[in-house]
Amino acid sequence: MDVFSMLVLLLSCRIQVGAKMSVSPKTLTVLRGExxxxxxxxxxxxxxxxxxxxxxDAVLTISKAEGVLASVFPNVTAEESPNSKRRSWVFIxxxxxxxxxxxxxxxxxxxxxxxxxxxxxxxxxxxxxxxxMLVFQWQSVQFECLAEGWYPQPxxxxxxxxxxxxxxxxxxxxxxTGKSLFTVTSxxxxxxxxxxxxxxxxxxxxxxxxxxxxVRLTVVAEVVEEVNCTVPLxxxxxxxxxxxxxxxxxxxxxxxxxxxxxxxxxQEAIRFDQSLSRRDSVAGATGGMDNPGYxxxxxxxxxxxxxxxxxxxxxxxVSFCKVR
Numbered sequence: 001m002d003v004f005s006m007l008v009l010l011l012s013c014r015i016q017v018g019a020k021m022s023v024s025p026k027t028l029t030v031l032r033g034e035x036x037x038x039x040x041x042x043x044x045x046x047x048x049x050x051x052x053x054x055x056x057d058a059v060l061t062i063s064k065a066e067g068v069l070a071s072v073f074p075n076v077t078a079e080e081s082p083n084s085k086r087r088s089w090v091f092i093x094x095x096x097x098x099x100x101x102x103x104x105x106x107x108x109x110x111x112x113x114x115x116x117x118x119x120x121x122x123x124x125x126x127x128x129x130x131x132x133m134l135v136f137q138w139q140s141v142q143f144e145c146l147a148e149g150w151y152p153q154p155x156x157x158x159x160x161x162x163x164x165x166x167x168x169x170x171x172x173x174x175x176x177t178g179k180s181l182f183t184v185t186s187x188x189x190x191x192x193x194x195x196x197x198x199x200x201x202x203x204x205x206x207x208x209x210x211x212x213x214x215v216r217l218t219v220v221a222e223v224v225e226e227v228n229c230t231v232p233l234x235x236x237x238x239x240x241x242x243x244x245x246x247x248x249x250x251x252x253x254x255x256x257x258x259x260x261x262x263x264x265x266x267q268e269a270i271r272f273d274q275s276l277s278r279r280d281s282v283a284g285a286t287g288g289m290d291n292p293g294y295x296x297x298x299x300x301x302x303x304x305x306x307x308x309x310x311x312x313x314x315x316x317x318v319s320f321c322k323v324r
Contacts, residue, residue: 020042020043020044021040021044021106021108021111021112022040022041022042022114023038023039023114023115023116024038024039025038027116028104028116028119029118029120029205029206030096030118030119030120030121030206031096031122031123031204031206032097032121033095033096035092035093035094035095035096036092036093036096036100036104036118037090037092038091038104038116039088039091040052040089040090040108041081041087041088042087042088042108042111043087044087044108044111047064047087047110047111048063048064048109049061049062049063049064049109050089050106050107050109051107051109052078052091052105052106053103053104053105054093054100054103055102055103059071059076060073060076060077062078067080075094075095076091076093076094077092078090078091078092079092089106091104091106093118098122100120101119101120102118103115103116103117103118104117104118121150121151121152121204121206121207122149122150122151122181122204123150123204123207124147124148124154124181124202124211125147125149125211126145126147126201126211126212127147127213128143128144128145128198128213128214128215129144129146130143130215131215132215132216132218133215133217133218134218134220135192135217135218135219135220136220136221137192137194137221138192138193139192140190140192141190141191142187142188142189142190143158143188143190143198143200143215144185144187145158145185145186145187145188145200145213146184146185147182147183147184147185147200147202148181148183149181150181150182150183150202150204151180151182151204152182152204153174153182153184154182154184154202154203154204155203155210156172156184156186156200156201156202157200157201157202157203157210158188158198158199158200158201159198159200159201160196160198161196162197162199169188169189170188170189171186171187172186173185190217192217192219193219194219195217195218195219196216196217197215197217198214198215198216199212199214200212200213200214
């Protein structure tokens with residue numbers, strides 16, 4: 001009975017000591033390249049050495065007497081946490097890599113140990129194929145989103161004007177590459193009702209905000225409606241200008257024709273001068289007693305031609321006077 005009682009007492013002491021030790025957080029997820037921090041706390045003062053293990057391998061040692069000892073792993077260190085009622089040490093893993101993912105253990109030598117879990121995720125890229133689009137209203141438009149280089153498989157989400165699109169309206173396919181990275185492709189069909197901004201978002205749990213790629217969808221009918229007030233005004237102004245120009249052309253042509261009819265041509269002026277000259281010559285020959293209506297059978301052809309010419313000249317002169 002004495003031996004059994006002693007074993008029970010030792011087990012009880014072990015449990016009490018273990019209950020005074022903890023590691024936080026229990027689970028930590030970071031992006032590759034970021035810093036991972038775990039805190040090991042204990043209220044037990046009689047410890048000598050703390051060893052931090054990463055995936056079962058000792059990577060850092062802390063001595064109560066000498067502090068943090070040198071490590072062959074350059075990306076690990078530790079610091080004592082201030083302002084704590086319990087003795088605490090913070091284990092810091094810099095520049096995390098995918099192979100660091102696994103268990104992180106704080107081992108207080110000869111007393112107890114606690115283990116936490118570390119997850120390292122990979123942030124890739126996201127891109128909506130193509131550029132901004134200009135389409136007619138009610139036209140069906142296809143969009144494709146490509147998310148490459150993620151771990152684990154990212155969550156993909158479409159938004160139109162900051163409103164989430166139902167998952168039933170687009171499809172998602174994924175594949176894993178040789179480096180255990182995922183590529184996800186998604187296709188979305190949108191009915192062009194109005195101009196919108198289309199976003200594709202990709203995310204993993206360690207990412208504070210999703211990565212986003214956006215394109216602009218412009219609907220032609222909407223653009224026409226926006227300027228429908230200025231179009232009739234522009235058309236009216238153009239028609240008025242054309243009519244005014246046409247009216248000016250007609251007025252110019254009419255004025256030119258009227259002036260052309262009122263002004264004698266050079267031929268008419270020359271003929272009028274010749275008529276006056278011949279009349280003077282005939283009047284001189286007859287003593288001013290010429291009678292255009294008189295016909296003399298004995299007249300020579302020359303005299304007859306003079307009379308005819310004179311009669312024609314008088315008619316031209318009358319016509320010219322009437323015009324003026």
